[in-house]
Amino acid sequence: MQLINTILGGLSLGMVYAAFALALVLIWQSTRIVNFAQAPMAMVTTFIALTLIESGMNYWVAFVAALVAGFVLGALVERLIIRYVDHDNHINPVILTLGLFIVLHAVAAVIFGSNFQSFPAPFGLTGFSVGDTTFNLTPTSVFTILIVIAVMALLRLLFLKTDLGLTMRAAAFNQEVARILGVRVNRTLTLGWALASVVGSLSGLLIAAGGLVHPSYMDGVVVYGFVAAVLGGLDSPAGAVVGGLLMGVTLSLVSGYLGSGLVPLAALIVLVVVLLVRPGGLFSTSTERTV
Amino acid sequence: MLELDGVTSRYGPVTALQDVDLVAEAGRITAVLGANGAGKTTLLRTISGLHRADAGTIRFDGRDITRLSTDQMTRAGMAHVPEGRGVITELTVKENLRLGALGRSTHRDAVSIDDVVDLFPILGDRSNALAHTLSGGERQMLVIGRALLATPKMLLLDEPSLGLAPRIVSQIFGVIRQLVHEQGLTVLLVEQNARSALSIADVGVVLGLGKVVAQDDAAILAADENLRHAYLGY
Numbered sequence: 001m002q003l004i005n006t007i008l009g010g011l012s013l014g015m016v017y018a019a020f021a022l023a024l025v026l027i028w029q030s031t032r033i034v035n036f037a038q039a040p041m042a043m044v045t046t047f048i049a050l051t052l053i054e055s056g057m058n059y060w061v062a063f064v065a066a067l068v069a070g071f072v073l074g075a076l077v078e079r080l081i082i083r084y085v086d087h088d089n090h091i092n093p094v095i096l097t098l099g100l101f102i103v104l105h106a107v108a109a110v111i112f113g114s115n116f117q118s119f120p121a122p123f124g125l126t127g128f129s130v131g132d133t134t135f136n137l138t139p140t141s142v143f144t145i146l147i148v149i150a151v152m153a154l155l156r157l158l159f160l161k162t163d164l165g166l167t168m169r170a171a172a173f174n175q176e177v178a179r180i181l182g183v184r185v186n187r188t189l190t191l192g193w194a195l196a197s198v199v200g201s202l203s204g205l206l207i208a209a210g211g212l213v214h215p216s217y218m219d220g221v222v223v224y225g226f227v228a229a230v231l232g233g234l235d236s237p238a239g240a241v242v243g244g245l246l247m248g249v250t251l252s253l254v255s256g257y258l259g260s261g262l263v264p265l266a267a268l269i270v271l272v273v274v275l276l277v278r279p280g281g282l283f284s285t286s287t288e289r290t291v
Numbered sequence: 292m293l294e295l296d297g298v299t300s301r302y303g304p305v306t307a308l309q310d311v312d313l314v315a316e317a318g319r320i321t322a323v324l325g326a327n328g329a330g331k332t333t334l335l336r337t338i339s340g341l342h343r344a345d346a347g348t349i350r351f352d353g354r355d356i357t358r359l360s361t362d363q364m365t366r367a368g369m370a371h372v373p374e375g376r377g378v379i380t381e382l383t384v385k386e387n388l389r390l391g392a393l394g395r396s397t398h399r400d401a402v403s404i405d406d407v408v409d410l411f412p413i414l415g416d417r418s419n420a421l422a423h424t425l426s427g428g429e430r431q432m433l434v435i436g437r438a439l440l441a442t443p444k445m446l447l448l449d450e451p452s453l454g455l456a457p458r459i460v461s462q463i464f465g466v467i468r469q470l471v472h473e474q475g476l477t478v479l480l481v482e483q484n485a486r487s488a489l490s491i492a493d494v495g496v497v498l499g500l501g502k503v504v505a506q507d508d509a510a511i512l513a514a515d516e517n518l519r520h521a522y523l524g525y
């Protein structure tokens with residue numbers, strides 16, 4: 001029974017990591033940048049939702065407004081900052097997104113305050129029960145799982161079935177050829193950052209639901225989401241999802257059976273083991289492309 | 292159709308094109324010839340906006356396009372078939388072709404993917420395969436077919452015969468000739484093999500170390516022994 005509950009808990013947590021990892025992968029694929037600022041970007045949009053809810057706005061309207069804010073923020077970051085980085089020097093974008101991480105933290109602390117505030121949950125937080133047994137599966141975690149699946153399905157549809165998605169993939173794989181084929185590469189890059197930021201914001205809202213928010217409440221997710229993305233090969237959206245679920249369930253098992261203090265160590269061990277066995281990640285499909 | 296006036300292109304300290312004047316007339320095939328490193332690829336990249344000219348002007352269809360971006364050039368009706376790796380290897384054959392059609396400029400009757408598959412049946416057989424599984428020759432067919440799908444006014448071809456069997460080369464040249472004669476397509480053709488290029492071209496331009504050293508009717512260039520020995524290597 002404890003095993004089932006631990007896994008159930010890990011599943012909804014894993015979905016959140018998966019969403020966060022997916023956002024990292026979307027940006028990595030298109031711009032070869034690991035966006036360290038993704039967590040604080042999501043934190044800012046979650047605070048926007050919280051502010052709107054506290055001012056009396058309907059929960060779902062605020063939820064959608066936060067996702068829209070995520071879209072705008074992602075587009076702005078690409079358009080105003082990332083576009084001007086020298087991509088040939090691999091360390092520059094890293095330093096830049098780390099800098100953005102710090103700036104967003106500071107700005108959020110000034111605007112929203114740096115004390116813990118509780119964020120309401122969309123649905124109930126008590127587990128479903130059958131007879132005497134209560135499962136560690138709440139209406140909110142069901143919502144978490146379903147909405148992440150829905151968003152992933154939509155993204156998959158966009159990338160695989162639409163012309164816009166095809167141009168976005170073309171620009172991510174080969175900018176020069178995409179330009180030759182008439183793709184407005186700058187626009188697809190902006191759109192890619194905007195969409196990634198929406199997915200990142202979603203993970204922020206889902207983590208916050210029923211818990212406490214604070215300018216650094218997302219920082220743990222960065223580590224686990226990043227490990228999940230690397231597990232999946234960093235280049236594979238499907239890999240990010242599987243990596244996220246794997247992280248969620250593994251960490252939940254470690255925390256349930258060995259103690260929560262060991263969770264960060266466990267994440268590191270999983271990462272090292274996977275990279276030793278499959279250096280390209282679990283889902284590496286890269287061909288002759290050099291990074 | 293295409294007119295270059297005093298175009299100079301540099302890579303840092305290296306001057307790859309110097310003061311190039313060149314005209315490619317509408318409905319004709321203009322061959323650009325020259326030894327390795329003469330600046331042929333740079334010429335095409337400068338025209339299509341992948342490389343910025345450092346001086347000079349480029350006019351296409353009566354319009355100054357010197358500062359247009361590559362995607363704008365494509366939508367204005369210029370299709371650049373780059374040297375070597377022009378396929379997007381991570382996408383399928385079909386997706387590469389679809390992308391070609393998306394950049395379509397509406398200047399001529401639309402070419403459909405089926406038309407391209409009729410020309411190169413292998414592309415139909417391998418439609419759902421990832422492009423990185425194609426052979427070099429198959430990739431070349433894919434990039435040329437993809438360029439035709441954009442129904443361009445002008446085609447920039449960088450060594451289309453590279454790595455292809457002679458039979459396929461004559462098939463591709465045959466298709467190009469047909470488009471030129473029936474639909475008035477304009478072609479700027481870069482070729483290593485001067486003899487075969489001059490045989491299909493109307494006009495030839497010879498580049499030597501980034502400068503135009505000769506520009507004349509293809510037949511006249513082909514008959515000029517000194518030129519052949521000095522720059523064309525046959």
Ligand SMILES: Nc1ncnc2c1ncn2[C@@H]1O[C@H](COP(=O)(O)OP(=O)(O)OP(=O)(O)O)[C@@H](O)[C@H]1O
Nearest residue numbers: 302305306307325326327328329330331332333334
């Ligand atoms: N990216 C680059 N950076 C520096 N120099 C370059 C670059 N590309 C080309 N060059 C130089 O510019 C000159 C012209 O090169 P280009 O590629 O245009 O020649 P080409 O005529 O196409 O040769 P080939 O027949 O071998 O394809 C050469 O001297 C080359 O070394």
Ligand SMILES: [Mg+2]
Nearest residue numbers: 331332333374
């Ligand atoms: Mg060349």
